[in-house]
Amino acid sequence: MPSETLSAAIARVGNPVDLLRNAPTPAHIFPIAPEFTNWRSEQRAWATTCALLDQSHHMTDLFIQGPDALRLLADLGVNTFANFGVNRAKQFVAVGPSGHLIGDAILFHLEEDLFDLVGHPFVVDWVQFHLETGDYRASAERDDNSAIRSGPPRLYRYELQGPTAVAVIETATGSPLPPTKFFHMAEFTIAGRRVRGLRHGMAGQPGFELFGPWEDGEAVLAALLEAGAAHGLVRAGAKAYSTANLESGWVPAPLPAIFDDDPRLSAYREWLPATAVGSLGGSVDSTDIADYYLSPYDIGYDRVVRFDHDFVGRAALERMAAAPPRRKVTLLWHPEDVAAAIGSLFAPGPGAKHFELPKARYALHQQDKVLVGDEQVGVSLDCGYIANERAMVSLATVDVAHSAPGTEVAVLWGEEPNSAKPQVEEHRQWRIRATVAPVPYVQFARDSYRGR
Template identity: 45%
Template sequence: MQLTTLQERLEQSGSPTRMLSTPCPPLRAFPYPLVHTNLQDEQRAWKTTAVLFDQSYHMADLYITGPDTTRLLSETAVNSFATFGTDKAKQYLAVNEDGYVIGDGVLFGLSDDEVVITGSEIAPNWLRYQAEIRGYDVSFHFDDRSGEGPVPKRYYRYELEGPNAWKILEKAHGGKLDHIKFFAMGEFTIGDLKVRALNHTMGGVPGDDATGLELFGPAAEGPEFLAAILEAGEEFGLLRGGAAAYLSATIESGWTPLPIPAIFGDGMKPYRQWLSAFTTENWLPITGSFRSENIEDYYTTPWDIGYGHMVKFDHDFIGREALEEMAKRPKRRKVWLNWDSDDAARVIGSSFVDGDNRAKALDIPTTMITWDRVMAGERLVGLATMHGHTVNVGGWASIARVNVDDAVDGAEVEIVWGDPDGGVGNPFVASHQQTRIRATISTKPPAS
């Protein structure tokens, strides 16, 4: 039987957790080099000079136009759209009726009647489905990840990050540029090119003094833009960043990619019947030391990933009533866990030996999308979902969601590292033994 929908795949698996626990290969590779120079210098550059990341290919883009565009966004997102419009941006966040996260993406106001949401396919899928079943008067243009769909990309997209970013832009522009507020957009020229920019950051602490800019323009102008930025950045120590450094930046910024979408309840069956069997929603893996038969144990609230401040009750939206209750007393919040250096060295060193003492191998510099228990003694206090290392942190750290009452700076916890079955039956994970890694909680990014 050839499966065509996510619902059919779910029925074949028997349960959401069994479906998502099926062994699968690592995340899809990025369509550009792992490194351009070396990982450490590329990581260091976003703190000391500047780094340029290519974002042109690995994300999906959904363009939305039509008279109901803002209404569609407002009625499906926790965010307020009271002041949204041309040259405004926001981190769009959609939840289900119970207040659990479905997906997110960066939303750009390109004009009064056109927006684009950029990121994974999950939020665009939800928007297209809602428009179809609710009859919103909108039109869509979808650019898939490069190489994964027949539609060519409309825009090139680069991230320029670091303390010298603005100096590089002004040199490329040939003069002073007006400051762009955090998560606002601006436009300027580089030679004959018109370039648009969003002020945000990947490797730093968000705010108006953030040192990151997302730069984009027509795809055909990408090579000319790249050459101009690299030439302008030479005297300021600009480095190109590869996929390894790009992914590791999230350890410092705290962005949590690809939470399991809360779409597996009975009320979501029509949506699963609408989704393809081969969509992103069905390959987000459940791995790590935490295992539960209840899929809701893997669901995410806005507060779990640091998005609680985005929730605004100035409009009606899917999940509002549930979030009004959650907001009274969030159960968990986002924190960082700073690893004990001796335990990190022990885990890495064990990869070079055979036998019962080998710990689960660490993907360097970043192990993404895991579900690992965070313990205070024998008490479960949270889950760690991403682990990584950067030279700016100076060690290993995890992004985690822990109980609000346990989210205390300096508190000592342990991460249970390794799968319960030691990787048996999973060809993509070497056999190993579970171990514990000591860590301390921090409510601020480790390199801030």
């Protein structure tokens, strides 16, 4: 039986806010082992030695090939595509006609006229729709994540990150690492297999994302584990991996801005399955779905926006660029308030909304109010606990006037009224004080990773 379209689901429920606020979709599922040791030690590894994270199963790949593949991507991406040659990658960012985010993914230029777009499905769906409905001499092969796909993925992906990541690769390859610029690719031989590697780092630490055909993955993994034994290599599971973005400052799941009354978006909602968007959670309680939209400037993507080509949403983004109202920050939650909220579990209820550790986000699209007094001055997005800093933090976007490090704000945690999402228990809202801090929060990431 065909899946219900997003358009039909909205018509059935009445409005997109109610549809998403009560959607059963959890925050995100990483279909790998939750822990190999414990998530605290696994987080520690990428700061002190080297963590190996298996990325083979939780992302969607869209392989786009043909003479118009680059034109398709340039028509949809806010990025520049000048000098985007083979063996390079970029964070591909797409917006809708209003200039608000559809989402982002990593775009690999594998061969002439062959690209691989890798990430959450939001951008993959958007690009696939335009390929199927537009006039492009290109084709696409989609490889969904392991929660959806039957059978193994097309590629394995292993992320190595941490101070000894380079040493692990050199031991596994038996040769010095070739000079490789950030977000460029190199080739290695590991266990007799050809391996491609993207110079990368998910938590602000040095590292590579290694990938190749799935059938080579077991042999490559075994060689990496053997090489890593002398360099403190630790396998990191889903729990630790889910928090890496909190250290580097990447917002993983902005709500896609696809609900406007625009003919292009109406056609897209008719094409898109209702299950493709996910759940909305948090204390932001507007009945207007547009109030949940984010712009590239809200979450720090101004560094990738280039007006050197025409793309969907360009005119709207040019207007926003003149004076972006908000800025991405880290919020350092006051430990005594977090402790009191968790402690409410041991008092007569209802208490605070449960904090799952290390990642506290309980909806796919988390949006909690950031307050100064009773005035909302921003939105807290992804939130969780960083064992390396012994801190509960969230990534947020706040009004420029309140974005200076050291500014005191509050996060309103929980929903009122409680939604029907199955991961939401009876609770009451809890005000948690927070201090504005830089993003990326971790010093290494601020000084080294983003500066390269």
